[in-house]
Amino acid sequence: MQIIRYLVIKEFRQIFRDHMMARIIILIPFVQLLILGYAVNTDLKNVKTAIVDQDHTPQSRQLIKSMYASDLFLPAKSDVTPDNLEDRLGSDQVDLILWIPRGYAEAQSRHQSAQVGVFLDGRNSSIAGRAGGYTLGILRQENQRLLENSTLNASAFSLPIGRITATTRFFYNPDLTSRDYMIPGIVALIVTIITAFLTGMAVVKEKEVGTLEQLMVTPITPLQLIAGKTIPFLILGMIELTFATLFAVLYFKLPFTGSILLLFLGALLYIMVTLSVGVFASAVSRTQQQAMFTVWFFLVYGILTSGFFYPLENMPAFVQYLTYINPLRYFLPILRGLFLKGVGFFDIWDEYAALLTLGILFFSAAVIRFKKTVE
Amino acid sequence: MSKPESNNHIAVKAEKLTRRFGDFTAVNSIDLQVQKGEIFGFLGANGAGKTTAIRMLCGLLRPSEGEAWIEGLPVSKSAEKIKRRIGYMSQKFSLYNDLKVWENLEFYGGIYGLSKSEIESASDIMLARLQLAEYRNTMTVELPLGFKQRLALGCAIPHNPGIILLDEPTSGVDPIARRKFWDLIYELAESGTTIFVTTHYMDEAEYCSRVSIMVHGKIVALDTPRELKKQQKVTTMQDVFLKLVES
Ligand SMILES: Nc1ncnc2c1ncn2[C@@H]1O[C@H](COP(=O)(O)OP(=O)(O)OP(=O)(O)O)[C@@H](O)[C@H]1O
Ligand SMILES: [Mg+2]
Numbered sequence: 001m002q003i004i005r006y007l008v009i010k011e012f013r014q015i016f017r018d019h020m021m022a023r024i025i026i027l028i029p030f031v032q033l034l035i036l037g038y039a040v041n042t043d044l045k046n047v048k049t050a051i052v053d054q055d056h057t058p059q060s061r062q063l064i065k066s067m068y069a070s071d072l073f074l075p076a077k078s079d080v081t082p083d084n085l086e087d088r089l090g091s092d093q094v095d096l097i098l099w100i101p102r103g104y105a106e107a108q109s110r111h112q113s114a115q116v117g118v119f120l121d122g123r124n125s126s127i128a129g130r131a132g133g134y135t136l137g138i139l140r141q142e143n144q145r146l147l148e149n150s151t152l153n154a155s156a157f158s159l160p161i162g163r164i165t166a167t168t169r170f171f172y173n174p175d176l177t178s179r180d181y182m183i184p185g186i187v188a189l190i191v192t193i194i195t196a197f198l199t200g201m202a203v204v205k206e207k208e209v210g211t212l213e214q215l216m217v218t219p220i221t222p223l224q225l226i227a228g229k230t231i232p233f234l235i236l237g238m239i240e241l242t243f244a245t246l247f248a249v250l251y252f253k254l255p256f257t258g259s260i261l262l263l264f265l266g267a268l269l270y271i272m273v274t275l276s277v278g279v280f281a282s283a284v285s286r287t288q289q290q291a292m293f294t295v296w297f298f299l300v301y302g303i304l305t306s307g308f309f310y311p312l313e314n315m316p317a318f319v320q321y322l323t324y325i326n327p328l329r330y331f332l333p334i335l336r337g338l339f340l341k342g343v344g345f346f347d348i349w350d351e352y353a354a355l356l357t358l359g360i361l362f363f364s365a366a367v368i369r370f371k372k373t374v375e
Numbered sequence: 376m377s378k379p380e381s382n383n384h385i386a387v388k389a390e391k392l393t394r395r396f397g398d399f400t401a402v403n404s405i406d407l408q409v410q411k412g413e414i415f416g417f418l419g420a421n422g423a424g425k426t427t428a429i430r431m432l433c434g435l436l437r438p439s440e441g442e443a444w445i446e447g448l449p450v451s452k453s454a455e456k457i458k459r460r461i462g463y464m465s466q467k468f469s470l471y472n473d474l475k476v477w478e479n480l481e482f483y484g485g486i487y488g489l490s491k492s493e494i495e496s497a498s499d500i501m502l503a504r505l506q507l508a509e510y511r512n513t514m515t516v517e518l519p520l521g522f523k524q525r526l527a528l529g530c531a532i533p534h535n536p537g538i539i540l541l542d543e544p545t546s547g548v549d550p551i552a553r554r555k556f557w558d559l560i561y562e563l564a565e566s567g568t569t570i571f572v573t574t575h576y577m578d579e580a581e582y583c584s585r586v587s588i589m590v591h592g593k594i595v596a597l598d599t600p601r602e603l604k605k606q607q608k609v610t611t612m613q614d615v616f617l618k619l620v621e622s
Binding site: 002003005006007009010013014017018209210211213214215216217218219220 | 433455458461462465467470478482483487488530531
């Protein structure tokens, strides 16, 4: 135990004495999140909009006027009917369709909620997400205006009774891989890089410099050495996770709807796997470059088969089998679930179980391979 | 052949110790015995196989054939016990350049299981002995080579081992630094520590109790410097070495 403590102290001293390293650790989450945030945060303008008005009343025309009031929504030259909605969205002539069905005005006059439909092309996810958001905003304003004008509802402001109910549907990309959806993924990547890369490099560095040989003539056991080399990066990984989460919530205004405890538990299990990858890479490599490439290989595999960019369901069957041993495949849904969907433990317990299993497997493999190297 | 356990005055022993790398035999069936308290010089030209042999003695490398014993314990079976009895300073000596001088000492002390207070007192004594007291807070990377070599020695022996194996501890430094290092070696030997040291400097060979000379993986001579000079009918170890290595 004491040996491990001295190893950890030494590692931290080295990390923070290396200013480059310290900077990387502190800056990586912010820079990566910022780059991503702004890369996806394209200006919203001229969204090609088609409005299917089947009501033909002053009320429906009022809504159309509100929609086109800003230069956000541009009338699209297209013949959209309720039957060819999906076709038109797929044809690139239209980004957004607002459907005002017959009975819109009548429902309002009877103090009922009027139904409208908003349809979006989800392939350009960030535009779709934000255009949908703006449309709902306009509908909300309409709602408020209607409530204020209503003689029946003098105190309607405080009453959350809406006069318009919108049903929003995204075609082609129903999960809406938007910024909100990407950011939890970036958080996972940051944690991966800090833990897997830095562990791998830190162990191989001792090989390169020759200090590993010196350690081998001391009474240190391989397990103690592994513990001494991984604990610092486990701690750093957790700190990074906290930073990145705070940044996502405070700066990008992501909701964090799940439990913090579940977040840290998931991260702990996930980091157990990534640290094992780092240790394994360091065992099979002689130089820091080799270790980098080995970790890089795992990272690329991990990202491609995690559902980070492509939905897993769309992958060929044999690739799907490959995804089952990918820890990111389980950690990503945990993060997305906790950030965006407010999931509880029983919604995602199987992800935790999978991560735990992988953690045990990867760690055992890393320890066995590492022992072989140092003996 | 006598049992190694009964020879408890023998610190290091090798029998038919051999190491091959593929077809190449780096160490070819060497035999040697080092008495406790001796300063044993392990000489040989570049590539003779000194480092390979010394690594087998420490348990860092498995022999292809033969066996080595440290204080009667076979290295192949008692690697863990042996680690507490030897101190090893590798040719590529192993300090953390990005740690301060005292941090290196503290780390190795901690690794050898010394308590915090033991480390503190031992480090102070060690720094004084190594004549590094004023460099306590210096970053190791900034130390001159000769000072680094002394620090590396200090880091290899926080557990006061009975046997110290040094692989070219003084290569590349000036005569004053070498003198200082050898003063330390004498000090340690006087207190009963066995020293096993490889070197290229023939004046250093003169200081040894006994020396062996290795050529192409084989030990071709092993005796006191005086006896070797007599055998080869020359006056310096330099000439002994040249005669044996060139023949
Ligand atoms: N791991 C290895 N794989 C292959 N060959 C090796 C290995 N280690 C050493 N050798 C070879 O064994 C021979 C002896 O090397 P060794 O390092 O023991 O020599 P040395 O006497 O210590 O030389 P020097 O004075 O240069 O330190 C050299 O020819 C070297 O190339
Ligand atoms: Mg050598």
